[in-house]
Amino acid sequence: MGSRYGTIVMGPAGAGKTTFCSALIEHLKMNRRSCFYVNLDPAAEDFAYTPDIDIKDLISLEDVMEELHLGPNGGLIYCFEFLLENLDFLTEPLEDVTEEYLIIIDMPGQIELYSHVPILPALVKTLTRGSLNISMCAAYLLESSFIIDRSKFFSGTLSAMSAMLMLELPHVNILSKMDLVKGQVARRDLKRFIDPDTSLLQDAPESGLKYDYKDGVDNGDADEKSTILAGETFASLNRAVAQLIDEFSLVSFLKLDAQNEDSVGTILSYIDDCIQFHESQEPKEPNDQLDDMDVDGMG
Numbered sequence: 001m002g003s004r005y006g007t008i009v010m011g012p013a014g015a016g017k018t019t020f021c022s023a024l025i026e027h028l029k030m031n032r033r034s035c036f037y038v039n040l041d042p043a044a045e046d047f048a049y050t051p052d053i054d055i056k057d058l059i060s061l062e063d064v065m066e067e068l069h070l071g072p073n074g075g076l077i078y079c080f081e082f083l084l085e086n087l088d089f090l091t092e093p094l095e096d097v098t099e100e101y102l103i104i105i106d107m108p109g110q111i112e113l114y115s116h117v118p119i120l121p122a123l124v125k126t127l128t129r130g131s132l133n134i135s136m137c138a139a140y141l142l143e144s145s146f147i148i149d150r151s152k153f154f155s156g157t158l159s160a161m162s163a164m165l166m167l168e169l170p171h172v173n174i175l176s177k178m179d180l181v182k183g184q185v186a187r188r189d190l191k192r193f194i195d196p197d198t199s200l201l202q203d204a205p206e207s208g209l210k211y212d213y214k215d216g217v218d219n220g221d222a223d224e225k226s227t228i229l230a231g232e233t234f235a236s237l238n239r240a241v242a243q244l245i246d247e248f249s250l251v252s253f254l255k256l257d258a259q260n261e262d263s264v265g266t267i268l269s270y271i272d273d274c275i276q277f278h279e280s281q282e283p284k285e286p287n288d289q290l291d292d293m294d295v296d297g298m299g
Helices: 017-030 061-069 073-084 088-094 119-128 144-148 152-168 186-192 222-230 232-248 260-275 286-297
Strands: 004-010 036-038 101-106 133-142 171-175 254-255
Touching: 004 017, 017 036, 017 133, 017 171, 017 260, 061 073, 061 260, 073 133, 088 119, 101 171, 119 133, 119 254, 133 144, 133 152, 133 260, 144 152, 144 171, 144 186, 144 260, 152 171, 152 232, 186 232, 254 260
Parallel strands: 004 101, 004 133, 036 101, 133 171, 171 254
Antiparallel strands: none
8 A cells, every 4th residue: 555645624614614625526536536525524514515524423523512512612622532542444445545636624713723732633643644644734824814814814813823733734824715805905005915925914804893992981090091092002012923923934825716716726736746746646648548538438
């Protein structure tokens, strides 16, 4: 058995992870490549392509919340702890996957999994070592609308960096849903988000948010009233986050429009480079490709 290759698709809720997985599968099929789709979101319901492995066949978030009276976050952590106790459910089917396949793992959107708890690092170690030995790349999606609110963008960038440090995998960070911000951000400004520029906070437009300071209520030190009203504490926090990101200098982004075939292909090429997918593939002779086309035509 040769090497195996895969990507684990992560990011906050609403970033478009499942949509990206579907677009990636479609692109692979159109380019005559094989893929193996794994859903590890115990709350996911709708799929454009049926997963080859679905965690809901083992455990579902709805059942956990109902039977154990847990909230969504606590229930999700329980689901992954249960998965780690029953890893054969995941590893046994993957044993049969060959090196021609790209394994695509679709993850849930709770940030705690990527930044706070050691569950996902433990899972990654199982997949990348031992008999499976999957050469894996993490694809971290951040919704492009975050760039409209610069403090939110740097918060999202920090979560991406946290995932990079936690998982210790090659990373491709992606600004998804680029079609949503088309025409809203100048191209020269967009470059400052692709390679996060901390000076973005210095010329950030006013958010319009105001701190509601109430008389007769403990709002903290009275001497700090003007500072709070001016948002200096919030601004100071943002600067500290940006400085941390700048000092590590780990995060840069690729642009993704999942409806654009070329955009999806570009992301895939970066993933392939990270996992060195093409280096293990045997070159096909022209007659082999014609035989493949004949077989597809017969189907």
